[in-house]
Amino acid sequence: MIQQKKTIASGLSEAEAIERAKQGDAEAFEGLYVLHKRRVYSLCLRMTGNTAEAEDLTQEAFLQLYRKIASFRGESAFSTWLHRLAVNVVLMRLRKKGLPQVSLEETLEPQQEDGPRKDIGTRDNVLAGSIDRINLERAIERLPPGYRMAFVLHDIEGYEHNEIAEMLGCSIGNSKSQLHKARMKLRDLLKTSRAEKAVQR
Amino acid sequence: MTCADFQRVLPYIIETGGKAEEERHLRECPICSDLVQDLRYIAEQAKLLVPMEDPSPRVWNGIKGSLEREGMIKPARARGRLLGPIPWMAALGAMILVSFGAFLVERGRQQQPGAQLDEQPPVVRAVSLNTIATEQDDEQLLQHVAAARPASSRAYESNLKQVNASIAEAKKTLQQDPDDGDARQSLHRAYGQKAMIYEMATRSLP
Numbered sequence: 001m002i003q004q005k006k007t008i009a010s011g012l013s014e015a016e017a018i019e020r021a022k023q024g025d026a027e028a029f030e031g032l033y034v035l036h037k038r039r040v041y042s043l044c045l046r047m048t049g050n051t052a053e054a055e056d057l058t059q060e061a062f063l064q065l066y067r068k069i070a071s072f073r074g075e076s077a078f079s080t081w082l083h084r085l086a087v088n089v090v091l092m093r094l095r096k097k098g099l100p101q102v103s104l105e106e107t108l109e110p111q112q113e114d115g116p117r118k119d120i121g122t123r124d125n126v127l128a129g130s131i132d133r134i135n136l137e138r139a140i141e142r143l144p145p146g147y148r149m150a151f152v153l154h155d156i157e158g159y160e161h162n163e164i165a166e167m168l169g170c171s172i173g174n175s176k177s178q179l180h181k182a183r184m185k186l187r188d189l190l191k192t193s194r195a196e197k198a199v200q201r
Numbered sequence: 202m203t204c205a206d207f208q209r210v211l212p213y214i215i216e217t218g219g220k221a222e223e224e225r226h227l228r229e230c231p232i233c234s235d236l237v238q239d240l241r242y243i244a245e246q247a248k249l250l251v252p253m254e255d256p257s258p259r260v261w262n263g264i265k266g267s268l269e270r271e272g273m274i275k276p277a278r279a280r281g282r283l284l285g286p287i288p289w290m291a292a293l294g295a296m297i298l299v300s301f302g303a304f305l306v307e308r309g310r311q312q313q314p315g316a317q318l319d320e321q322p323p324v325v326r327a328v329s330l331n332t333i334a335t336e337q338d339d340e341q342l343l344q345h346v347a348a349a350r351p352a353s354s355r356a357y358e359s360n361l362k363q364v365n366a367s368i369a370e371a372k373k374t375l376q377q378d379p380d381d382g383d384a385r386q387s388l389h390r391a392y393g394q395k396a397m398i399y400e401m402a403t404r405s406l407p
Contacts, residue, residue, distance in 0.1 A: 026265075026274040033261060041260070042252030058256045059263045066268060127239045131246050134374055138383050140247075155247035173213070180212030183240045190243070197378075 018078055022070045029069075033062055036079065040086045046152045047090045049141050057093060061086040087153070091167060127187065130194055139189040147182035154179050202226045207233050215240060253367055253387075255394050339365070342399065360398050367391040 012020070012031055020028035040061050045054035064085055072081055140148060149168070153159045154175070159167070161175040168175065207226045214223060215237065227233055268274045339361050347354040371388035374381055 038252045041256040055260050062264050155244045176212045
């Protein structure tokens with residue numbers, strides 16, 4: 001697999017830092033942390049919607065990385081491997097806590113929104129060109145936890161439905177359904193936000 | 202096929218395409234066509250969301266502390282210096298945070314809904330966002346990095362570019378809506394990140 005050559009602040013390439021970190025080199029490990037902390041933290045933050053929780057999970061993910069880095073064989077890109085590790089850390093924590101956001105029953109069971117929509121026969125302006133990053137981030141934060149997880153993993157992080165199904169322990173159909181509901185909810189939230197802004201002006 | 206029929210199967214066909222009947226409905230029904238267009242647009246926009254935030258320094262401190270306690274790494278030697286040979290970077294990093302803090306306090310006092318950033322009184326302008334870490338400062342930082350650690354130069358350049366873009370975007374949003382708390386938070390975070398870049402440079406350059 002061809003890996004992009006990344007350089008970390010200490011001047012090491014990513015590959016060199018990985019090899020050194022495998023030998024227990026703390027500085028090389030710190031370099032890997034600097035290189036990947038933003039992406040891992042963003043993933044944790046988007047999946048949990050909670051800053052303190054996301055920081056804690058980022059810490060846990062990198063601690064696991066330090067313990068497991070020797071098992072990285074380079075079969076996939078390091079960032080992909082680390083990312084998967086981080087996703088597993090988040091999911092594990094959420095399941096352990098047994099909070100609403102982990103309840104797969106809640107997130108995966110059919111809900112009212114499965115039925116035909118009230119506005120099924122009405123036409124509204126399309127969203128194209130009206131979403132900016134801040135609005136979208138804000139709307140994602142407001143998604144119910146299960147929807148948010150499917151949306152973050154598929155649309156932001158780029159996982160396939162079969163991978164998400166495996167991670168969440170659900171069927172591929174359920175993953176597709178959750179993603180669809182998440183996008184529908186986002187559409188509603190974004191349209192509402194646009195309408196509110198229009199009224200304010 | 203009705204809209205309800207179409208929308209019932211939509212989750213399963215939106216990415217792969219449906220049967221002839223479903224495709225025909227999509228072509229002919231403006232409501233379902235708008236819906237699919239919106240959902241695809243949301244998915245496209247989501248792909249453009251890049252990670253914007255760094256975790257706070259306490260995350261790394263926590264990791265280091267845990268590894269030291271477990272005996273997996275040795276405690277780091279105390280650093281003999283705080284600022285190093287290029288103290289302006291550290292000073293500027295600190296200034297970014299302090300100035301932005303002052304800016305927030307002043308904004309809180311002013312409480313002028315609808316006021317534009319450019320219309321602030323001189324006391325606010327003195328610490329306004331435009332005067333903190335100028336392009337020249339950034340260039341100077343990059344020159345130092347390029348001279349001392351050429352291999353890291355591109356990473357610093359890319360990080361600065363990204364954080365400056367976040368600052369510009371948040372400022373633009375704030376100019377449109379000065380009471381937008383999320384935009385203000387984004388701006389705060391972006392300045393925090395910028396300060397960290399300067400701090401990292403201070404610590405890592407010889």
